[in-house]
Amino acid sequence: MNFTHEIEFYEQRALVGRNFYEQAGIKRDQEGLETLLKKVNYAKVHLSQMGPVDRSKIYNTNLVEFIEFSNSLELAEIILKGALTRKESRGAHFREDIQSRDDKNFAGHTIVWKEEADLCIDFIV
Amino acid sequence: MKINIKRYNSETDLQEIQEFSLPFENSTLLDALNYIKIKLDPSLSYSAGCRSGVCGSCGVRVNETEELACSYKISEGDLIEPQNNLPVVRDLIVDTQKMLKFTRIAKAWSSENSENILVSEQQVALNEVQSDCILCGSCFSACPVYATNEDFIGPFALTRSWRYVSDVRENDVQEKIESIQENGIWDCTLCNECVPVCPQGIAPKQDIAMLRSKAGIMGFMDPNFSSGMSFGGGFLETFTP
Incomplete structure (x- = not known):
């Protein structure tokens, strides 16, 4: 992939970080998580326009931070889709819109895998 | 600003x-x-x-x-x-590889532990400060000896050496003291530059002085004194017997 520098990824990184703190912290709800997922998807779609400025091959921390940001977007999507699909409240995952615990459907680990580009989510109960 | x-x-x-x-x-x-x-x-x-x-x-x-x-x-x-x-x-x-290389030369690690030894709180305190080293390299950077001796083992590795030499559980102290004779404890000028720069309050100069006394007790000598009080190419060379 060819990376251009039209959008500054440091700004996107700060934005996603701040929004995650506010909307995907201990207290979250469907609306907030969905808004956040849109922002993460925006960053993922536009990643090729957020390439690093520094093109050096020696100790390029600008490139390393860009790769880290790109990986953090993958994880961000997994966290958000996991939180959206887990329609219950449990421990540090507190859904303000669904405050009760649901052992029948969710008393177990979240399993995430990829089919083509789509994330699939299931729970081992 | x-x-x-x-x-x-x-x-x-x-x-x-x-x-x-x-x-x-x-x-x-x-x-x-x-x-x-x-x-x-x-x-x-x-x-x-x-x-x-x-x-x-x-x-x-x-x-x-x-x-x-x-x-x-x-x-x-x-x-x-x-x-x-x-x-x-x-x-x-x-590139910190050079600095870390000197810990290998000084064998600044735990090599052979005594068995069934009880360590008192006082004995823990002997090297508590030295154990707090965060490997930032400040002492290594401040040392002026490197201007004249590239192979000096240096304050970083020597403080680490004292951390293990002073450990009551360490059995093989002899080997560690032997490996810091050449380009080691006797090459330090005790100038104190490494002490104030340490963010952890470690005093490598003091640890080097401790290593010198330990080495003295074990029978090692400052080579500068043994070669006729010359202080390493100094002013008393004419008195060499």
């Missing part, structure tokens, strides 16, 4: 001092570096980790004194440089 940073690029071998204007005061040097990287020049390269003086990754020199970027508060006109005595990779990043 303006600060100056020494830039270096090993690809082009270009070296220059660059001035950066910051729209704030009262910040740590690391916050200033982060601001420059994010807003002004993403090619500025430096190492950092924990942001709170624990990991020792962000050692640099400010106005010719070793500091941790995350603990130092910037002032107008500060000059930021990479650490001394190590090859510069890029900008403020140095």
Whole structure:
């Protein structure tokens, strides 16, 4: 992939970080998580326009931070889709819109895998 | 506020001092570096980790004194440089392999533990401070001996050596003391430059002095004295018997 520098990824990184703190912290709800997922998807779609400025091959921390940001977007999507699909409240995952615990459907680990580009989510109960 | 940073690029071998204007005061040097990287020049390269003086990754020199970027508060006109005595990779990043190599030469590790030994609180205190080393390299950078002796084992590895030599559980002290005779404890000038720069309050000079007395007790001698009080090419050579 060819990376251009039209959008500054440091700004996107700060934005996603701040929004995650506010909307995907201990207290979250469907609306907030969905808004956040849109922002993460925006960053993922536009990643090729957020390439690093520094093109050096020696100790390029600008490139390393860009790769880290790109990986953090993958994880961000997994966290958000996991939180959206887990329609219950449990421990540090507190859904303000669904405050009760649901052992029948969710008393177990979240399993995430990829089919083509789509994330699939299931729970081992 | 303006600060100056020494830039270096090993690809082009270009070296220059660059001035950066910051729209704030009262910040740590690391916050200033982060601001420059994010807003002004993403090619500025430096190492950092924990942001709170624990990991020792962000050692640099400010106005010719070793500091941790995350603990130092910037002032107008500060000059930021990479650490001394190590090859510069890029900008403020140095290659620490050379420094770590000396811990291998000094065998500064736990080699053979005594069995069934009870360690008292006082015995733990013997090397508690030395155990707090965060490997930032400030002492190594401050040491002036490297100007004349590239092979000097140095304050970093010697403090580490004393940490294990003074450990009551360590059985093989002899081997460690032997390996720091050449280019080691006797080559230190006891100038004290390494002491005030340590962010952890370790005094390598003092540890080197302790290693000297330990070596003396074990029968080792300062080679400068044994070769006729010459102090290493000094002024009493005519008195050599």
